[in-house]
Amino acid sequence: MIKTLAIGNYRSLLNLVIPFGSLNVITGENASGKSNLYKALRLLSETAQGGVINSLAREGGLKSTFWAGPENITKRMRQGEVKVQGGPKKKAVRLRLGFSGDEFGYSISLGLPTPGNLGPTAFALDPEIKQECIWAGNVYRPSSSLVDRSGPAIKVRTNRSWEVITQHASSFESIFSQAVDPVKAPEIVTMKEEIKSWRFYDHFRSDSEAPARLPQLGTRTPVLHHDGRDLAAALQTIMEIGDVAALENAIADGFPGASLSIPVQEDGRFNVNLHQNGLLRPLSGAELSDGTLRYLLWVAALLTPRPPSLMVLNEPETSLHPDLLPALARLIIQAAKNTQVWVISHATRLIAALEDSNECNSLQLEKSLGQTQVVDQGLLDQPSWHWPDKSK
Numbered sequence: 001m002i003k004t005l006a007i008g009n010y011r012s013l014l015n016l017v018i019p020f021g022s023l024n025v026i027t028g029e030n031a032s033g034k035s036n037l038y039k040a041l042r043l044l045s046e047t048a049q050g051g052v053i054n055s056l057a058r059e060g061g062l063k064s065t066f067w068a069g070p071e072n073i074t075k076r077m078r079q080g081e082v083k084v085q086g087g088p089k090k091k092a093v094r095l096r097l098g099f100s101g102d103e104f105g106y107s108i109s110l111g112l113p114t115p116g117n118l119g120p121t122a123f124a125l126d127p128e129i130k131q132e133c134i135w136a137g138n139v140y141r142p143s144s145s146l147v148d149r150s151g152p153a154i155k156v157r158t159n160r161s162w163e164v165i166t167q168h169a170s171s172f173e174s175i176f177s178q179a180v181d182p183v184k185a186p187e188i189v190t191m192k193e194e195i196k197s198w199r200f201y202d203h204f205r206s207d208s209e210a211p212a213r214l215p216q217l218g219t220r221t222p223v224l225h226h227d228g229r230d231l232a233a234a235l236q237t238i239m240e241i242g243d244v245a246a247l248e249n250a251i252a253d254g255f256p257g258a259s260l261s262i263p264v265q266e267d268g269r270f271n272v273n274l275h276q277n278g279l280l281r282p283l284s285g286a287e288l289s290d291g292t293l294r295y296l297l298w299v300a301a302l303l304t305p306r307p308p309s310l311m312v313l314n315e316p317e318t319s320l321h322p323d324l325l326p327a328l329a330r331l332i333i334q335a336a337k338n339t340q341v342w343v344i345s346h347a348t349r350l351i352a353a354l355e356d357s358n359e360c361n362s363l364q365l366e367k368s369l370g371q372t373q374v375v376d377q378g379l380l381d382q383p384s385w386h387w388p389d390k391s392k
């Protein structure tokens with residue numbers, strides 16, 4: 001379970017360390033940094049899939065993701081006594097991402113290549129992974145470090161000594177792609193599997209061409225695709241190997257008197273059928289309203305028979321009528337019993353219903369001098385965190 005998330009120098013997140021519970025609700029005004037936080041989590045998940053450098057390129061390159069303000073915001077700048085201005089850079093510019101739980105922590109630090117160090121290459125603008133570390137326990141200490149990567153050198157701790165796994169790690173691949181040895185470094189394998197299981201759901205499409213509306217060839221689907229294309233198969237899978245009672249409750253909770261069936265067409269395609277009071281025939285995927293379709297998508301995502309360690313939901317309220325939001329909140333609270341859930345939302349009714357749960361960790365973001373901060377988070381409220389590469 002993740003207990004702490006830390007981000008440094010990523011867009012408006014100059015230095016953010018936040019506590020993580022089983023159910024986390026992130027709110028804040030427009031431009032307060034919610035999507036930046038979401039993107040930072042996604043980048044972290046990309047490290048385990050070998051895609052962190054590509055994802056950064058898609059965001060416009062590492063340079064554009066660096067915090068655009070000064071290295072330090074002084075007290076006098078904060079109080080408006082002097083203008084916000086940058087001085088000469090004292091530290092190397094690094095984008096840092098990390099998280100920790102009770103058992104392990106992980107961090108990665110990325111930077112631009114050192115000029116002059118590169119041989120002939122057309123990829124001189126590619127960011128480099130400068131440092132990575134896995135440690136035991138919630139907070140990094142040099143003595144708790146288990147895997148340490150410094151540039152091209154990766155070493156792992158075995159008992160009391162360090163063993164160098166490679167001196168030639170490629171600068172664009174993380175330890176999760178290069179040092180996956182279950183005997184020498186079981187922590188890397190465990191952590192890779194955990195991060196790979198994280199799921200991100202962000203704005204399902206519901207237009208007339210949306211993949212979720214079309215009949216689909218179905219195979220057993222314990223995990224809904226992030227665009228919802230396998231909705232019918234995912235719902236059928238819940239009916240066969242998942243929590244059928246929870247599925248029926250969720251449908252009845254959202255649409256009183258309604259029930260769901262998944263007919264298989266002659267050509268083997270699956271369709272979603274919703275039987276509603278007052279109608280002589282059920283309505284199929286193509287006929288459902290945007291909100292109804294999106295609610296069914298959330299049902300399929302949240303009642304997954306194979307819960308991941310973390311599920312991130314970006315503005316799940318989109319297209320849903322406020323009356324449906326308490327039912328959605330109940331589903332999310334239920335899911336948070338088996339998986340950590342992270343919800344970014346603007347919808348007051350959804351937020352209020354989620355905050356009713358004792359487990360809810362509610363974080364409101366605000367921006368001060370361009371920097372995202374957690375409202376009312378004093379220095380003492382911030383979880384402890386140390387970056388392994390702070391000296392460089």
Ligand SMILES: Nc1ncnc2c1ncn2[C@@H]1O[C@H](COP(=O)(O)OP(=O)(O)OP(=O)(O)O)[C@@H](O)[C@H]1O
Pocket residue numbers: 010011012013028029030031032033034035036037064065066067068069370
């Ligand atoms: N490199 C950067 N350095 C500093 N700030 C940045 C950088 N890139 C983007 N920002 C700032 O981040 C803010 C955008 O944050 P974000 O998109 O996370 O907002 P949000 O909370 O999701 O808002 P909304 O509710 O409108 O979606 C903008 O104010 C933008 O100026």
Ligand SMILES: [Mg+2]
Pocket residue numbers: 034035036
């Ligand atoms: Mg946003």
